[in-house]
Amino acid sequence: METDPRFAEFVAERGDALLRYGHVLAGNPHDAADLVQEALLKLRAAWRRLKAEENAEKYVRTIMARTHTAAWRLRRRELLTWELPEQSHLDTIPSGFEQTMWEALAGLPRKQRAVVVLRYYEDLSDEEIASTLGISRGTVRSQVSRALDKLRSAVPADGLGICGSVTSKQGERR
Structure with a gap:
């Protein structure tokens, strides 16, 4: 089967952004790559049915989010940890607030992490x-x-210079 050149252009242009989105959504680069790969396979199958190429990225991100949530539905009791016990060397982790926030985000249950990523990283509404x-x-x-x-x-919140509340894009306090 021959690949549509527009599909190849889309993957070349948006591949890195999709990997970043997958990394934030899944919490690690390996699952992110799997999410992107699976989503792009589904996009390729549906490429001719899409009304406009602008819909392609939304379609892929929706597939990634749904694939991610399907995985946590299957593995609800899995315990995710930051440290890998088999690994003798850890890469350098950013220090300070970013590290603390990343660890806190990684410690959230998958469903909670998904909604936080979609709301604050993707800036999606509740609907x-x-x-x-x-x-x-x-x-x-x-x-x-x-x-x-x-x-x-x-x-x-003390000592990190951040406020204690988060405000949504509609201006309501959460």
């Missing part, structure tokens, strides 16, 4: 997140609330 993940708007709001509570308790 868009609910549609992407196939959950209700109320579930989105409760998962974000729980995730932010966990992040606030894991990352002390």
Whole structure:
């Protein structure tokens, strides 16, 4: 099967951004690469059916988010840790707030991490997140609330120069 040159251009242009999105969503580069690969395979199969190329990135990101949530539905009891026990050498990890925040984000349950990433990294509304993940708007709001509570308790606001609350793009306090 021959590949459409527009599909190849899309992958070349947006591949790195999709990997970054996958990394933030999944929490590690290996799962991110798997998410991107699976999503691009599905995009390739649907490429001719897409109405416009502008929809391609939204389609891929939706596939990635749904694939990610399907994985946590299957492995709800899996315990994710930052340190790998078999590894004798760890790469340099950024220090300070970024490291603390990354560890706190990685410590969230997969569903909570997904809604936080979609809201604050992708800047999606509750309705868009609910549609992407196939959950209700109320579930989105409760998962974000729980995730932010966990992040606030894991990352002390004092001494880091950050405020203790997060405001949504609509201006309401969370």
